[in-house]
Structure formats: structure tokens, C-alpha cells
Amino acid sequence: MTKVVHTEGESAKFARLPSVDRVMACDAGRIVSARFGQSAAADAIRAQISISRANFASGEDFHPPDTETVARAALATLEALDAPSQRRVFNLTGTVLHTNLGRATLSEEAIAAVVESMRHPTNLEFNLASAARGERDDHVRGLVRELTGAEDACLVNNNASAVLLALNTLARGREAIVSRGELIEIGGAFRLPDIMQRAGAKLREVGTTNRTHIRDFEAAIGPRTGAILKAHASNYAILGFTAEAPPAEIAKIARSAGTPFIDDLGSGTLVDLSRWGLRRERTVQDALRDGADLVTFSGDKLLGGPQAGFIVGRADLVRACAKNHLKRALRLDKLRLAALEATLKLYRNPDKLAERLPALRYFSRTRDEISAQANRFLPFWSRALGAGWTGSVIDCSSQIGSGALPMESLPGAALAASPDSRRKGRALDSLSRRLRELPVPVIGRIHEDALQLDLRCLDDEDTFVAMLDQMTKA
Numbered sequence: 512m513t514k515v516v517h518t519e520g521e522s523a524k525f526a527r528l529p530s531v532d533r534v535m536a537c538d539a540g541r542i543v544s545a546r547f548g549q550s551a552a553a554d555a556i557r558a559q560i561s562i563s564r565a566n567f568a569s570g571e572d573f574h575p576p577d578t579e580t581v582a583r584a585a586l587a588t589l590e591a592l593d594a595p596s597q598r599r600v601f602n603l604t605g606t607v608l609h610t611n612l613g614r615a616t617l618s619e620e621a622i623a624a625v626v627e628s629m630r631h632p633t634n635l636e637f638n639l640a641s642a643a644r645g646e647r648d649d650h651v652r653g654l655v656r657e658l659t660g661a662e663d664a665c666l667v668n669n670n671a672s673a674v675l676l677a678l679n680t681l682a683r684g685r686e687a688i689v690s691r692g693e694l695i696e697i698g699g700a701f702r703l704p705d706i707m708q709r710a711g712a713k714l715r716e717v718g719t720t721n722r723t724h725i726r727d728f729e730a731a732i733g734p735r736t737g738a739i740l741k742a743h744a745s746n747y748a749i750l751g752f753t754a755e756a757p758p759a760e761i762a763k764i765a766r767s768a769g770t771p772f773i774d775d776l777g778s779g780t781l782v783d784l785s786r787w788g789l790r791r792e793r794t795v796q797d798a799l800r801d802g803a804d805l806v807t808f809s810g811d812k813l814l815g816g817p818q819a820g821f822i823v824g825r826a827d828l829v830r831a832c833a834k835n836h837l838k839r840a841l842r843l844d845k846l847r848l849a850a851l852e853a854t855l856k857l858y859r860n861p862d863k864l865a866e867r868l869p870a871l872r873y874f875s876r877t878r879d880e881i882s883a884q885a886n887r888f889l890p891f892w893s894r895a896l897g898a899g900w901t902g903s904v905i906d907c908s909s910q911i912g913s914g915a916l917p918m919e920s921l922p923g924a925a926l927a928a929s930p931d932s933r934r935k936g937r938a939l940d941s942l943s944r945r946l947r948e949l950p951v952p953v954i955g956r957i958h959e960d961a962l963q964l965d966l967r968c969l970d971d972e973d974t975f976v977a978m979l980d981q982m983t984k985a
């Protein structure tokens with residue numbers, strides 16, 4: 512280590528640092544305390560002065576900062592601390608219902624309903640006609656019955672909760688029969704065997720990974736059976752030599768044995784998606800028609816609403832779920848019930864659904880449309896990339912996400928960036944970091960030596976252009 516020779520006494524030098532009081536009193540200092548309060552301002556300013564003192568003590572070149580400089584540094588620190596942790600981003604990953612990016616974005620109708628319910632007291636559990644206590648789920652039960660044909664409905668926090676509550680209500684201390692090919696794990700957070708265990712149900716696996724027959728279910732039903740559970744193979748497909756017991760036949764044997772049959776649809780859609788060019792996914796109505804006693808599904812997947820879990824089906828079983836004490840721990844709050852009611856109402860007019868429901872609007876965009884949009888942005892994109900990069904518009908395929916239609920890929924288009932350098936991996940990582948560090952972070956994907964921004968979910972074009980401009984200037 513080199514010894515630092517001071518030409519001036521240390522205490523004299525420290526004395527040239529401004530005091531906390533002087534910084535607080537300067538113009539910028541007053542702004543800091545007006546915005547963040549006296550005590551936070553004083554703490555941040557004191558911390559800033561300590562940094563200067565430490566710099567000096569470590570022998571760095573020492574120019575004592577003036578009061579304004581210290582105050583502005585303190586302001587920057589406090590502003591950074593105050594920035595929201597959860598921020599909007601651009602989801603240009605090509606996965607529309609991206610669990611890590613918050614799944615479905617809400618319709619304007621749902622947003623308005625949430626805002627109204629936040630700002631005012633509501634009749635959440637209050638019957639305005641009779642002045643008696645009401646039930647919160649009543650705000651959507653009728654709608655769900657109308658749209659699905661179910662006898663009754665119960666709403667909980669998410670679909671994992673729906674499965675937990677249904678199993679706990681019907682199969683606690685008993686066996687729940689599941690096909691071995693359906694013992695799924697979704698996104699690491701939802702493992703069917705673990706949920707069953709928490710529900711107090713004993714897992715009874717039947718069949719093999721690739722083939723389960725109706726006779727396997729028949730053989731497993733006995734006095735200890737609490738329920739039969741079918742789970743949608745959401746994020747994978749078993750191909751080749753396979754056999755799946757048809758739900759209608761499972762329902763038949765469940766009925767004759769007097770055992771409830773739960774069909775966990777996962778994503779759960781209320782409409783025939785082939786109308787918008789997607790593959791037809793079994794709907795909630797299909798599952799009920801096939802004879803499921805209870806059907807469970809999510810609110811924020813294909814349905815396009817807020818996070819929520821539905822349990823719909825036979826009135827006596829739904830009531831039993833609603834009366835379970837666990838329901839109290841899993842119930843929805845007024846915000847999400849408001850969003851859900853508004854979202855479900857959109858389903859009354861399927862002709863306008865793709866216009867109003869962002870998720871469906873994104874699914875139904877054609878490659879031509881997205882490609883034209885990408886070509887409009889290409890000059891801005893190339894300019895933002897700068898030297899060392901080739902920007903282009905490429906064909907790509909997007910996914911629905913969240914385990915909905917896992918084998919379906921939607922033909923789309925993306926802005927792509929390929930590095931000219933040899934160290935492509937590093938260049939791509941640093942570009943993707945630059946995009947993530949923008950004021951509205953842009954999240955793309957790296958695929959085949961290129962960074963791709965799939966524009967399927969791009970609505971807010973003005974802000975996107977502003978972000979590309981910002982990159983150009985940076």
C-alpha cells in the first residue's frame with residue numbers, strides 16, 4: 512500500500528465538509544426535507560457526508576463538496592429508495608400469459624371496476640335489498656352459473672387454492688385417485704402431489720405414465736375413496752403410445768360408485784377458442800357436460816381476468832367447499848371480485864370479446880399485422896442498437912403461456928438483433944440488460960444467437976418508441 516502524505520491537517524480538511532444543518536438549509540436541502548421529511552432527509556445527508564469523509568480517509572483526491580452537491584446526492588438516494596419495486600414492463604417475450612410478468616392484463620372495464628371498489632366502501636358482504644349480511648361470492652355466482660351452466664360457484668385466491676379447497680372438502684383423510692400421467696408440476700410452485708398432501712388427501716395413483724384406462728380407475732375405487740381427480744396436463748404432452756381415460760367415462764363410473772369427480776382444467780376457458788383461430792380447448796361447459804361434479808380453473812389464464820380460482824359444479828359440493836373453514840383463508844378481496852365481475856360480463860357478448868379482453872386480443876393477432884407493426888419500428892430499433900448490430904424483422908412463434916394449450920404456437924413476428932461480434936453470448940446478455948434497465952423495462956428473449964422482441968403484446972407504441980429513443984441517446 513502506498514502511504515498517503517497529507518499536505519494539510521486531517522481535522523482542518525474534515526472541517527471543510529459541510530455540516531448536516533448547512534446542507535438542510537440550502538435550496539436543494541429544503542427540497543429533500545419537503546419531499547421526504549426532516550428525519551429521512553437528515554439521515555440521507557449525514558450518510559452522504561460520511562461517504563465524503565470516507566473518501567478522504569482512504570486517501571482519494573479530496574475536494575470538499577458544496578452543500579447543494581451533498582443535498583442533490585441525498586435526493587437521488589432517497590428517490591432511488593422510493594421507486595416502486597413492482598413496475599410496469601413491456602412483455603415482448605412471446606409468451607402472452609407470462610406467470611413471471613403477472614399473466615393476464617385486465618380489460619378497461621375491469622380496471623375501472625377495481626378503481627371504483629378501491630376508492631369507496633362497497634356492498635361486498637351486504638345485501639342492499641334486505642340490509643342483511645350478504646356473501647361476497649354472490650357478486651359473481653349468478654354470472655358464473657349463467658356462463659357455464661354450473662349449478663353453483665365458489666371463488667378463491669387462485670386455482671391452486673381451488674384444488675386445495677376441493678380436495679380438502681371432499682377427500683380429507685381419504686384417497687384421491689389420480690392418473691399417473693397427470694401428476695403434474697406447474698412452474699415449480701404447483702405440484703399436485705404436494706397440494707394433495709396439504710389437503711389431507713392420500714394420493715392413489717392409477718395407470719402408467721403414458722397409459723391410463725378406465726378399468727384402472729374402476730379397480731382403484733373402494734370404501735376409502737374420497738374423490739377422483741383429473742388434472743389438465745398443462746405444460747407438457749405425452750406423445751406416442753398413449754391412452755387417456757375419457758372424462759365422460761370417468762364421470763360415469765364415479766357416479767355409479769357415488770364418488771365425486773373433480774376436473775382441474777387449469778387454464779379454463781368459457782368460449783370456443785377456434786373462433787379466434789386457436790385450437791379448440793375443452794371449455795368449462797364441456798367439462799361439466801362430460802359429467803364432472805366439480806370443475807376448477809384459474810381467473811388470470813385464458814379467462815383474461817384477475818388472479819382467482821373457480822370451483823364450479825354440483826350445488827351440494829360447492830356449498831360444502833364454501834362452508835369449509837379454509838375458504839375464509841382463501842377468499843377473494845373486493846378488488847378482485849370487482850375485476851372478476853367486470854371480466855365475466857364481457858363474456859355475455861362474445862362478438863366484442865377480442866376487442867375488450869387484452870389476452871384474447873393478443874392471441875388473435877395475425878402474423879401480417881404484427882409483422883407490419885415490426886417493420887414500422889425497424890428504423891427506430893436499428894438506430895437504438897447502434898454500431899455492431901444488425902436489426903431485422905423475423906418470423907417467430909409465440910406461446911399462450913401459463914400452461915394453456917402447451918402445444919399451440921401462434922405465428923407472429925419479432926424485431927431481432929444479431930451482434931456482429933464474435934462474443935455473441937456476451938453481447939446479447941449486455942443488450943438484454945440495457946433493455947431491462949430502461950425506465951419502462953423491455954423484456955425480450957434470446958433465441959438462436961439473436962435477441963428477439965416479439966411484438967404480439969405491444970399496445971403502448973408511444974412509450975415503446977420513447978424507450979428506443981432513450982437507448983439511442985444513451
Ligand SMILES: *Cc1c(COP(=O)(O)O)cnc(C)c1O
Nearest residue numbers: 669670671743745777778809914
Ligand atoms: C395453472 C394450473 C394450476 C394452478 O393455477 P394457479 O391459478 O396458478 O394457482 C393448477 N392446475 C392446473 C392444471 C393448471 O394449469
